[in-house]
Amino acid sequence: MDKKSLQSEISSYMGKLLRDNFGKGPTSIYVSIKEPFLTVYIRDFLGPMERVLINQERTDRVEEMRDLLMQELIPEIKAALWVMAEIDVQELYYDWTLENRSGMIVGVYGDRENDTEALEDYHGKEKVHREIEHVSKQAEKLPEQVDSFFLNERTLLIERNGILVAIEKELIRSGFEEKLKLAKRHLEKGLLDLSAFENILGTKVRDAFVDWDFNLDRSYFIFVVDPVTV
Incomplete structure (x- = not known):
């Protein structure tokens, strides 16, 4: 599978995963692959209950709930990336910017030390x-x-x-x-x-x-x- 098709497949998978587990999917997802990193940039992602909590100035609660759910999803995400593209993610990072309704997921895979030396x-x-x-x-x-x-x-x-x-x-x-x-x-x-x-x-x-x-x-x-x- 070429890189563009793979990025599209990962984007579709991540959109469904977030929608099924958070109750609302993002409007757009941008996937980038450049060894040893894979990034998933998430746009317009905020559920109705999260919006209520933010309006009540309880953003810490939203972040904590998202972190707990992501911890549950990490093994599933790693397994899916292996099945789709034999990408063996060793490290996975994530964060949200709630005021922008955006998020980022970063996977690290492959030979990290040697692959990063090749980046310009x-x-x-x-x-x-x-x-x-x-x-x-x-x-x-x-x-x-x-x-x-x-x-x-x-x-x-x-x-x-x-x-x-x-x-x-x-x-x-x-x-x-x-x-x-x-x-x-x-x-x-x-x-x-x-x-x-x-x-x-x-x-x-x-x-x-x-x-x-x-x-x-x-x-x-x-x-x-x-x-x-x-």
């Missing part, structure tokens, strides 16, 4: 890394490693490794992983100065997402931008 550099990469390091230092500490890649003309993925501090590791061991993740999302997104990234990249940042794998001490920021030449 882009203008302003080092400046982007400095901005991310600044945010990380304010929120927790400087990452041990930062790298970033344009997966297509609209999707910038930024990887951080080695960012957890001792108190966060203890909270995770004590069973507060979900509360920590929600707090870190709000904190780090609040610290992002999107205008600084727009000045570096020379384009508008339309959406920003972040998620962590606490076991791996790894995190990804994903920016959705107006098209740029990559």
Whole structure:
């Protein structure tokens, strides 16, 4: 199956999965595949009950419910990607921007270290890394490693490794992983100065997402931008 057909099949599958499990499907889904990453960008996705909770200023409750449901769906998503395309996803990340009614799912598969070496550099990469390091230092500490890649003309993925501090590791061991993740999302997104990234990249940042794998001490920021030449 060619890449375009595969992206369309994954998009259809994800739309049905979200509709069946959340009660409402998104208006549009954009799938991008560039080894070792697969991204699923979700637009216009907000259920009636979620809208009520947001109007009552209970966005934390919406995020917590979505996280719990996604944890249940991860094994199914991984199995489906293997059946459809023999894509063996080892890591899966997700986040939502409720005010934009959007979401992002990122799968990591294949030979991550060797495949990322083949991804091209882009203008302003080092400046982007400095901005991310600044945010990380304010929120927790400087990452041990930062790298970033344009997966297509609209999707910038930024990887951080080695960012957890001792108190966060203890909270995770004590069973507060979900509360920590929600707090870190709000904190780090609040610290992002999107205008600084727009000045570096020379384009508008339309959406920003972040998620962590606490076991791996790894995190990804994903920016959705107006098209740029990559």
